[in-house]
Amino acid sequence: DVKVTQSSRYLVKRTGEKVFLECVQDMDHENMFWYRQDPGLGLRLIYFSYDVKMKEKGDIPEGYSVSREKKERFSLILESASTNQTSMYLCASSLDQGSSYEQYFGPGTRLTVT
Amino acid sequence: GQNIDQPTEMTATEGAIVQINCTYQTSGFNGLFWYQQHAGEAPTFLSYNVLDGLEEKGRFSSFLSRSKGYSYLLLKELQMKDSASYLCAVKDSNYQLIWGAGTKLIIKP
Numbered sequence: 001d002v003k004v005t006q007s008s009r010y011l012v013k014r015t016g017e018k019v020f021l022e023c024v025q026d027m028d029h030e031n032m033f034w035y036r037q038d039p040g041l042g043l044r045l046i047y048f049s050y051d052v053k054m055k056e057k058g059d060i061p062e063g064y065s066v067s068r069e070k071k072e073r074f075s076l077i078l079e080s081a082s083t084n085q086t087s088m089y090l091c092a093s094s095l096d097q098g099s100s101y102e103q104y105f106g107p108g109t110r111l112t113v114t
Numbered sequence: 115g116q117n118i119d120q121p122t123e124m125t126a127t128e129g130a131i132v133q134i135n136c137t138y139q140t141s142g143f144n145g146l147f148w149y150q151q152h153a154g155e156a157p158t159f160l161s162y163n164v165l166d167g168l169e170e171k172g173r174f175s176s177f178l179s180r181s182k183g184y185s186y187l188l189l190k191e192l193q194m195k196d197s198a199s200y201l202c203a204v205k206d207s208n209y210q211l212i213w214g215a216g217t218k219l220i221i222k223p
Binding site: 004040042043044045050058090095097098100102103104105106107108 | 118145147156159162206209213216
């Protein structure tokens with residue numbers, strides 16, 4: 001079974017802090033993704049990566065950056081946390097970008113910025 | 115713009131059948147996915163459709179009509195554990211997933 005793990009289930013940070021969210025997958029997947037999920041909205045793509053050291057902006061990259069130094073690990077960084085970044089953050093991975101390949105999700109990190 | 119529409123919430127009775135609809139308007143189409151998400155948990159993959167027609171997988175079936183931009187997820191013999199949100203997502207021409215907001219399904223005894 002594919003396993004995607006995230007460093008924290010719950011996180012509380014103060015406005016202006018730098019925040020690191022880590023994601024690790026154990027199935028040698030090429031692609032990794034960071035989403036945020038807010039009530040009443042679909043998952044929104046922040047960044048994705050299709051190879052080590054490669055990254056692509058998603059729909060809402062502002063205020064975020066990412067790092068992928070190893071194939072299995074994809075980190076999301078909030079440079080200076082703001083209250084509007086309070087959300088559920090979901091990491092996902094998939095074997096390939098091809099049509100039929102589903103994404104496997106981690107358990108999520110619920111981030112609260114006060 | 116790209117858009118996926120699904121009902122916000124549905125209620126059904128244990129043992130019954132429920133159909134959750136999804137309509138989409140996307141730039142290109144490379145398949146449609148259904149995911150299940152229990153409260154506080156990660157989404158998990160349920161089904162994938164790329165050709166028109168019905169795909170059956172146990173108690174769950176998924177239908178696709180590409181010409182109508184329409185899909186549904188059919189859940190039979192509902193169980194209390196089926197209470198969850200059901201997410202519809204379409205892969206667009208860039209192979210990126212466009213997600214609906216999800217349908218919260220409430221099962222009553």
